[in-house]
Amino acid sequence: MVKEIERAGLPVVHICTVVPISLTVGANRIVPAVAIPHPLGNPQLTAEEEKELRRKLVEKALKALTTEITEQTVFED
Amino acid sequence: MGKIRIVHYLNQFFAGIGGEEKADYEPEVREGVVGPGMALQAGFKDEAEIVATVICGDSYFNENIEEAKSRVLELVKQYNPDLFIAGPAFNAGRYGVACGAITEAVQNELNIPALTAMYEENPGVDLYRKSIYIIPTKDSAVGMRDAVSKIVPFALKLAKGEKIGSPSEEGYIQRGIRVNYFADKRGSQRAVEMLIKKLKGEAYETEYPMPDFDRVTPNPAIKDITKAKIALVTSGGIVPKGNPDHIESSSASKYGKYDIEGILDLTKETFQTAHGGYDPVYANEDADRVLPVDVLRDMEKEGKIGELHRYYYSTVGNGTSVANAKKFASEIAKELVADGVDAVILTST
Numbered sequence: 001m002v003k004e005i006e007r008a009g010l011p012v013v014h015i016c017t018v019v020p021i022s023l024t025v026g027a028n029r030i031v032p033a034v035a036i037p038h039p040l041g042n043p044q045l046t047a048e049e050e051k052e053l054r055r056k057l058v059e060k061a062l063k064a065l066t067t068e069i070t071e072q073t074v075f076e077d
Numbered sequence: 078m079g080k081i082r083i084v085h086y087l088n089q090f091f092a093g094i095g096g097e098e099k100a101d102y103e104p105e106v107r108e109g110v111v112g113p114g115m116a117l118q119a120g121f122k123d124e125a126e127i128v129a130t131v132i133c134g135d136s137y138f139n140e141n142i143e144e145a146k147s148r149v150l151e152l153v154k155q156y157n158p159d160l161f162i163a164g165p166a167f168n169a170g171r172y173g174v175a176c177g178a179i180t181e182a183v184q185n186e187l188n189i190p191a192l193t194a195m196y197e198e199n200p201g202v203d204l205y206r207k208s209i210y211i212i213p214t215k216d217s218a219v220g221m222r223d224a225v226s227k228i229v230p231f232a233l234k235l236a237k238g239e240k241i242g243s244p245s246e247e248g249y250i251q252r253g254i255r256v257n258y259f260a261d262k263r264g265s266q267r268a269v270e271m272l273i274k275k276l277k278g279e280a281y282e283t284e285y286p287m288p289d290f291d292r293v294t295p296n297p298a299i300k301d302i303t304k305a306k307i308a309l310v311t312s313g314g315i316v317p318k319g320n321p322d323h324i325e326s327s328s329a330s331k332y333g334k335y336d337i338e339g340i341l342d343l344t345k346e347t348f349q350t351a352h353g354g355y356d357p358v359y360a361n362e363d364a365d366r367v368l369p370v371d372v373l374r375d376m377e378k379e380g381k382i383g384e385l386h387r388y389y390y391s392t393v394g395n396g397t398s399v400a401n402a403k404k405f406a407s408e409i410a411k412e413l414v415a416d417g418v419d420a421v422i423l424t425s426t
Contacts, residue, residue: 001312001392001406003293005421008410011296016425018139021174021200027423028295036136036171036426037097038359039313041366051371058372058422062382065305065420068298 002027013064015039015057019074029064030074031057081125081236084153085114086163086179086193088172091218092132097356100171102134104145106152116221117162120229125236129156135171136355138178145175146182153183160236161187165194165224166201168216168396169354173201180209190235192249194224198399202250210235211250216396255285305419308386310409312394312402313360313367313426314352315343324393326353332392332405334412337385342371354395355426367424386418394425 003026005012014027017036033039040054064075089095089102091112110118111130118127131152138145153161161183163176176193178201184191185208194212195201202211212231214224227248234241244251260267267284274281299305316324322333340347343364350360350367365371373385390409394402413421 001310001394001402001409002423003291004403004406005310005410005413005423006293006296008407008414009296010410010413010418010421011299012421012423014423014425018171018174020142020204021170022425024200024203026292028293033424035140036100037356038366039424039426040369041359041363043359043362043366050366054365054369055372055375058369058376061422062302062307062376065299065307065422066302069295071295073295 011065013061013075015061023072023074026072028069028072029067030072031061031064032074032076033057080123081121081160081233082156082158083117083121083125083127083160083162083232083236084156084158085110085117085127085130086149086153086161086176087112087114087130087132088138088166088169088175089132089134090169090172092130094132094134097136097354098358100134100136100356102132103137104131104133104148104152106131106155113165113218113221116225117228120225121233124233125160128158133175135169135175138175139171142178146178149179150182150186153189154187158189160232161189161191162228162232163191163193165212165214165221165228166196166199167214167218167220167224168196168199170200170396173199174204175201177201177205177209177211181205184209190238192228192232192235194228197250206250207252207254210241210252212248213250299420302382302420303380304383306384306386306417307373307382308413308416308418308421309368309370309373309389310406310421310423311368311389311391311425312397313391313424314350314393314395315348315360315364315368315389315391316351318347318349320349320351324351324391326351326393327395327397329393329395329397330401332390332409334388334390334409336388337370338387340370341374343368350426351391352393352395352426360426367426369422369424373422383419386413386416388416
């Protein structure tokens with residue numbers, strides 16, 4: 001899906017847990033997520049901490065969208 | 078040689094431990110056969126014996142690949158087997174990745190012949206086909222009998238150290254390895270024969286299939302994110318409560334487009350996931366954990382992004398065919414472009 005959106009001319013960032021799968025399917029901008037059933041959350045945290053964690057991931061995703069790349073890039077910390 | 082000793086690898090589901098709620102199950106070993114091991118054992122008759130079964134939850138494996146691999150290797154090593162078999166994983170994506178990863182590790186690090194089996198669209202195939210033997214199976218456990226009948230003869234051959242022929246002779250998935258051989262006819266003659274067949278419209282088999290590199294060049298970055306219109310798309314199955322479009326929990330045949338104008342936060346009363354194949358508890362409790370609407374609304378208000386697109390798109394990535402996913406996304410992308418969206422955040426579970 002990521003690839004088809006990219007093909008249509010839109011920059012797209014893939015937030016996902018299993019990065020090797022994302023690399024194989026051909027995502028270009030990749031942000032590693034927390035866990036499969038809750039990629040952008042962590043039920044063990046308090047609601048505020050969890051939202052903070054999600055905010056950080058989204059900020060990382062936006063940074064990925066504003067970064068020029070020439071090949072598949074995984075945006076770690 | 079005595080009976081061939083086999084160690085078999087299964088996920089928590091096929092081992093009968095539990096479904097998604099048990100996908101965090103840590104590696105353990107049990108003596109003898111478990112679950113689908115019985116069908117394999119029946120196929121091997123007296124020639125081989127499954128001496129132990131290693132079990133690991135799919136989420137645990139995929140979220141801790143390195144650690145899971147080394148723990149599973151330790152368990153396999155104890156039994157000093159002649160052969161290692163993982164799966165079959167059919168079309169279960171995380172299971173397929175786990176089977177591929179562990180088969181490769183057993184083969185390369187323990188020097189034990191190893192194989193796995195799964196459906197050709199399983200992401201484990203593209204990740205590991207070059208380094209290991211993967212037997213193609215049907216896309217669900219309905220194909221177990223068929224899978225066993227293919228695995229058994231190949232496994233015995235591999236364990237006995239017999240010569241393994243080409244993928245088309247032996248029935249494993251192509252690894253992209255070229256092997257030298259002496260042909261009866263010289264190259265020019267073979268080429269002309271192929272050309273003639275092609276001109277006649279007959280079937281012919283190329284000697285050098287071109288690799289299929291379907292890669293898309295990254296689009297230029299967003300210059301000013303504070304002016305950008307951002308859209309959310311997910312394969313995590315987030316839908317309004319009640320799943321109004323009845324998106325299937327696996328092998329989705331459709332996607333949904335949902336209006337989130339004025340919605341600041343996804344709550345358990347209003348949104349849920351339609352996705353099978355992962356534990357839905359966390360997403361049902363708070364769908365923002367998959368689709369971060371709450372955070373993007375905050376950032377929209379703070380002027381950190383231009384705006385969040387009024388609609389989000391959702392489908393279920395569980396076992397959904399590549400052809401369908403491609404079709405959904407190209408339709409979605411067309412609409413997003415027409416709606417003036419600048420960039421997309423796609424989330425996957």
